[in-house]
Structure formats: structure tokens, C-alpha cells
Amino acid sequence: MAMNGLLAPWSHGRRDDAERGDTRRLHQVVRRADLASEAPETAGLPLLMGFASDAGVRRNWGRPGAASGPLEIRRMLANFAAHDLDAVLDAGDIACEGDALELAQDAYADAVARALSQGARPVLLGGGHEIAWGSFMGLRRYLDGIGDDGKVLVLNVDAHLDLRTSRPPSSGTPFDQIACYCEDHGHAWRYACLGVAKPGNTAALFARAAEIDAAVVHDEQMQERHLDALRGQVAGLLDAADHVYLTIDIDALPAAVAPGVSAPAALGVPLTVVESIIAWVCDSGKLRLADLAELNPSLDADGRTARVAARLAWLLLQSFAAGAADAGTLVSDVISKVKR
Incomplete structure (x- = not known):
């Protein structure tokens, strides 16, 4: 874990104290979370944690740099208006040293499981999409710990299926790893990948998706004119699930x-x-829980991608803060204003 004190992005930011009303920004409401604490104060609170890793991207022959993603997303978030966020916890980052991906994923999964067991509502920041294996295993360890074998929907917004069957694990294998694990352990689950670009996925990957009965929606069916049909598809997936793990690969945009x-x-x-x-x-x-993957600050132009990732993280934090009963209300309001 890389968080002895408050992470640097939260240590400063714009303040509008001279203005009337609620002028708080995120850097003013974030506080450090120690998941190893004997007296956690995380119940019901949104929590940020990062998985700073490039190892999976390198193994998948991609362009490295995503390990800096969690820090850059925080940097962008720092000056976002707090609104309904009275407190946001930050548990720091799990960093992958060199090529020790499996060790880092295991440590990260343990941290995610601890956060869930303490009642936190995690918004997790990558890193390459190898974050998905750790995020899922963290959820799985938490559910196993409370004896809950409900059906898990893994909902991936992504241009790529990431169902490669080759090993060692990489940013291209996490959902095949999940499929194999669930089959071996008899866990009920469903994989849905929304935004798949056909030119970017081989026939073998689509065949693997069919083998595990994955729900696949192509990018051309993800445009705004298809929103009503897409909502029906997502509703069907949600209705059939007990728990949802949402993972958003920024390269879907x-x-x-x-x-x-x-x-x-x-x-x-x-x-x-x-x-x-x-x-x-x-x-x-x-x-x-939800995570964001594949932001690569070294390839970003004018911080455009980081701002998008931070906006999505902010929406998730606001939704978690709103509570289970009306968690999506604030986000829905934001969407309706954007679409006007």
C-alpha cells in the first residue's frame, strides 16, 4: 500500500470559502482509510483504491503507462465539486512491482475483500485491465466469507472481450480467468461485454464468448440512437443477477x-x-463495486482522457453516497441534463 499520509492530489486544491453556500470540493472531503484498522469507519462510505499496474498490459503487448492512471484520476478529481459527498475514503494503491502481477493481484483482491467486509462501497482505479481479475476475486472472497453464492453479473464496458485463453495472465485474460474459476468452483455468474469492436477481436475470442454464454453487444449497437434497446438488454441482465461488478475500460470510448x-x-x-x-x-x-481501467497518462492529450475517467469515477462516488434505495437518481439527473 502506498499511503502513509494523505495522497498528494488531495493535499491541495481550489477553495471558495469566501463564497456563499456549499463550496466544498473533493480534496476537502477525502480522508485516509486504513483497511487494516481494528476500528474501521468505512461502513456505507464510498472508497477509492488504486491498482497501479502495467504488467498485464506489457504481457498483452500493449503500450505501458497505465500504472500512473490512479494518481492522475485523483489529480483530476481533487477539484471536482463535492455536492452530496460528505466524506470519501481513500485506501491508497496496491502497486505491482516489475512483473510480479499475480502477487499484486492477490494483495489487491484481499484489500478489496476487506473493504467490502467493512461496509465500504469501492470505486477502484486502474491500471491495466488486469485489475478485473483482482476486483472480481475480492468480491468473490467477500461473498464466500459471508456464505453468499448469489449470481454475479460481470458487466464490462469495453472494446475488447479480454477472453484470451493463453497464460500467463495479462490484461487480455481476466474474464477467461473468471470463467475458469467459476466453472471450477461451481459459482453462478454471467459475463456481459458492451461496446465490443469486431475488428479488434479475433474469431477465436468470439468463439470463447459463445462457449461461456457471454452477452456481447457490438459498438455500433451502443450508439445513442439504440439507447432504448440497450436499456432493455441491460435490464434483463440486471434482473437475473444478485450482485453486479461493473468494470469500465476507458478504451471503450x-x-x-x-x-x-x-x-x-x-x-x-x-x-x-x-x-x-x-x-x-x-x-x-x-x-x-466498480472499477475503471486502462487510462494511460503518458498517451493523454491535454488530460482529456483523465478528465473523462475522473467524471465517471465522480458519478460512481455520488451514486454510492446516495445509498441503495435511490443510488442512481443523481446520476440519472445528470444524464438527463447532458442529453437536453
């Missing part, structure tokens, strides 16, 4: 919106559609 990723999208999924998906998932009351 159009390259013009999100250039700072390892593999920019030629078409991509509009930001308003991604935000709508967040709203629908939050409205279900079944979201247990």
Missing part, C-alpha cells in the same frame, strides 16, 4: 474523447451512453 489509452477506439461508445449504463446499474441496487 471514442479516441477523440479518450486518446490516452493503450488501444484507442475508432468508433467507440459515446460518453452519455456509458453514463446511462452507470445510472441503470446503480438504480438496480445490486452494484457492489
Whole structure:
């Protein structure tokens, strides 16, 4: 863990104390979380934690740099208005040293499980999409610990299926790893990948998706004109699940919106559609944790991608703060204003 005190992005920021009303920004409400504490104060609170890793991207022959993603997202978040966020916890980062990916994922999964067991509502920041294996295993360890074998929906907004069957694990294998693990242990689950770019996925990957009965929605069906049909598809997936793990690969967004990723999208999924998906998932009351993956600050132009990632993180934090009963209301309001 890399958090002895408050992380640098939260140590300063704009203050509007001379103005009337609630002028708080995120850097004013974030506080350090120690998940190893004997007396945790995390129950019901949104919590940030990062997985600073490039190892999976390197193994997948991608462009490294995503290890700096968690820090850059925090930097952008620091000056966002707090609104309904009275407190946000930050548990720091789990960092992958060199190529020790499996060890880092295991430590990260343990930290995620501890956060969930303490009642926190995690918004997790990558790093490459190898974060997904650790996020899922953290949820799985938590559910196993409380004896809950309910069906888990793994909802991935991504241009890529990430179902590679080769090993060692990489940023391209996490959902195949999850499939194999659930099959071996008899866990009920469903994989859904929304925003898949056909040119970026081989026939073998689509065949693997069919083998595990994955729900696949192509990028051309993810445009705003298809929003009503998409909402019906997502609703069906949510209805059949007991728990939802939402993972958003920033490379699902159009390259013009999100250039700072390892593999920019030629078409991509509009930001308003991604935000709508967040709203629908939050409205279900079944979201247990969410992560954002593949922001690569070294490839970002003018911080555009980091701002998008931070906005999505902010929406998730606001939704978690709103509570299970009306978690998606604030996000839905934001979406409706954007679409006017």
C-alpha cells in the first residue's frame, strides 16, 4: 500500500470559502482509510483504491503507462465539486512491482475483500485491465466469507472481450480467468461485454464468448440512437443477477474523447451512453463495486482522457453516497441534463 499520509492530489486544491453556500470540493472531503484498522469507519462510505499496474498490459503487448492512471484520476478529481459527498475514503494503491502481477493481484483482491467486509462501497482505479481479475476475486472472497453464492453479473464496458485463453495472465485474460474459476468452483455468474469492436477481436475470442454464454453487444449497437434497446438488454441482465461488478475500460470510448489509452477506439461508445449504463446499474441496487481501467497518462492529450475517467469515477462516488434505495437518481439527473 502506498499511503502513509494523505495522497498528494488531495493535499491541495481550489477553495471558495469566501463564497456563499456549499463550496466544498473533493480534496476537502477525502480522508485516509486504513483497511487494516481494528476500528474501521468505512461502513456505507464510498472508497477509492488504486491498482497501479502495467504488467498485464506489457504481457498483452500493449503500450505501458497505465500504472500512473490512479494518481492522475485523483489529480483530476481533487477539484471536482463535492455536492452530496460528505466524506470519501481513500485506501491508497496496491502497486505491482516489475512483473510480479499475480502477487499484486492477490494483495489487491484481499484489500478489496476487506473493504467490502467493512461496509465500504469501492470505486477502484486502474491500471491495466488486469485489475478485473483482482476486483472480481475480492468480491468473490467477500461473498464466500459471508456464505453468499448469489449470481454475479460481470458487466464490462469495453472494446475488447479480454477472453484470451493463453497464460500467463495479462490484461487480455481476466474474464477467461473468471470463467475458469467459476466453472471450477461451481459459482453462478454471467459475463456481459458492451461496446465490443469486431475488428479488434479475433474469431477465436468470439468463439470463447459463445462457449461461456457471454452477452456481447457490438459498438455500433451502443450508439445513442439504440439507447432504448440497450436499456432493455441491460435490464434483463440486471434482473437475473444478485450482485453486479461493473468494470469500465476507458478504451471503450471514442479516441477523440479518450486518446490516452493503450488501444484507442475508432468508433467507440459515446460518453452519455456509458453514463446511462452507470445510472441503470446503480438504480438496480445490486452494484457492489466498480472499477475503471486502462487510462494511460503518458498517451493523454491535454488530460482529456483523465478528465473523462475522473467524471465517471465522480458519478460512481455520488451514486454510492446516495445509498441503495435511490443510488442512481443523481446520476440519472445528470444524464438527463447532458442529453437536453
